[in-house]
Amino acid sequence: MSGPDSVGEYGWRFFHATGAAPTGPPPRLPEPPPWRRFGGGPAQPQPPDDEEAALRRLGHVDIVPHLDGDSIDAVNAALLLRRPLLVTGAPGVGKSTLAYLLARELGLGRVLEWNIVSRTRLRDGLYEHDAMGRAQSIGAWRAGLTNGTGEGAEAGEEHPRPPYLGDYITLGPLGTALLPHDRPRVLLIDELDKSDIDLPNDLLHVMENGSYEIPELVRDAQDVARVHTSDPDRFADVRHGRVECREFPVVVITSNGEREFPAAFRRRCLPLEMPVPTRKQLLAIVASHLGACPPGADDLVDLFATRVEAGGTHSLDQLLNAVQMTTAGVFRNDQRGRKLMEMLLRDLAKGR
Structure with missing residues (x-):
């Protein structure tokens, strides 16, 4: 180890928050403490x-x-x-x-x-135990033993097996x-x-x-x-x-x-x-979901960022919904369209 940034093959920072999958073998974390x-x-x-x-x-x-x-x-x-x-x-x-x-x-x-x-x-x-289901299966298994139907038997078995607890x-x-x-x-x-x-x-x-x-x-x-x-x-x-x-x-x-x-x-x-994403990060998020930033996305990102900086409560889903609507092919930037954008980008802390 030659310095604080050289723990293991990948340095001490294994994670870079890009979400890019490994191109080769995935990185192996160093030994735990x-x-x-x-x-x-x-x-x-x-x-x-x-x-x-x-x-x-x-x-x-x-x-x-x-x-x-x-x-x-x-x-x-x-x-x-x-x-x-x-x-x-x-x-x-x-x-x-x-x-x-x-x-x-x-x-x-x-x-x-x-x-x-x-x-x-x-x-x-941790786990769930279906006690009722097991009790019903045990009842059916016992009934099978009584009437000789052999229900519950696996292939090659002469007698039925009881229900396994792990099942x-x-x-x-x-x-x-x-x-x-x-x-x-x-x-x-x-x-x-x-x-x-x-x-x-x-x-x-x-x-x-x-x-x-x-x-x-x-x-x-x-x-x-x-x-x-x-x-x-x-x-x-x-x-x-x-x-x-x-x-x-x-x-x-x-x-x-x-x-x-x-x-x-x-x-x-x-x-x-968790910090609020920057404008550059917001544009990257939009592009990652839609393949590219469509026309008008910059204005919506700026509007979204301004409202968040003003103290409003907003979700990234709202931004993606608003951008998707503007690229749907039927959206019109008229009074009704602007009203719809206001609804999509509303402050979530204000209820309705």
């Missing part, structure tokens, strides 16, 4: 990609960074230290998009999304992110400030230890259970009811600043205040 190393196993297969979801969020590749230099440094520090990012900022400024930028740029596969509401519990993010357990987004992968998964915990007051504290143990237990599997007679995951049509083997990561996931936690989190929770996260 000793206190953030985990020993889960065996390694799970690489996660699937979801380019369709990435295109919806990011559009196509551009070379203009979506974040300023200080924000990019904060993200890279979180990557190197294996700590969650607590991203705050106004609604619609692009906080959740950061997870997709990270996943595409670092080649980390499909983003796991955990959308938080007031009723969300820690277990909702009725599905890992949630957090539970899937903590599976032992050789490269970290990207987990988006969206709008944590909407949660019950206890959820941030409940997350502390899992975030610190990189592991959790599924009590139903701990009590089960089988040593290994094959369970469903949050990835479509993907399964994972859980040994002795315990899951531990190999690489701590890249965790992006978003908050609209509607509440203060406990100090113990904030201590375990790196803070990032």
Whole structure:
């Protein structure tokens, strides 16, 4: 290491916020600090990609960074230290998009999304046990034994097998992110400030230890259970009811600043205040979604930026909607058209 900017092959800044996918093998993060190393196993297969979801969020590749230099440094520090990012900022400024930028740029596969509401519990993010479905299957299995139909038997079996417990357990987004992968998964915990007051504290143990237990599997007679995951049509083997990561996931936690989190929770996260995109970045975002900046986009970007700078609450979706309408081929810049633009670019803090 020859200086502060030369950690590993890619320097200490692995992430540049362009959303450009790797042209060759994806960058490999350096070894984590000793206190953030985990020993889960065996390694799970690489996660699937979801380019369709990435295109919806990011559009196509551009070379203009979506974040300023200080924000990019904060993200890279979180990557190197294996700590969650607590991203705050106004609604619609692009906080959740950061997870997709990270996943595409670092080649980390499909983003796991955990959308938080007031009723969300820690277990909702870890796993779900369909106890009712299993009870019904056991009843049907016992009935099959009684009437001799053989229902539930697999090919080549003389007698039907009882329903496996793992068939009725599905890992949630957090539970899937903590599976032992050789490269970290990207987990988006969206709008944590909407949660019950206890959820941030409940997350502390899992975030610190990189592991959790599924009590139903701990009590089960089988040593290994094959369970469903949050990835479509993907399964994972859980040994002795315990899951531990190999690489701590890249965790992006978003908050609209509607509440203060406990100090113990904030201590375990790196803070990032998401800045309002610059004019250059706004134009790049428009071009990435529409292929190029259409005529009139500059004026709409300037109007959008002026209203945001004046203290209004506006979303990037509003800007994209307004630009799309002006390129739809039927929009007219008359009184009715201007009224429509006012509706599309209205201040969200003013209700209707």
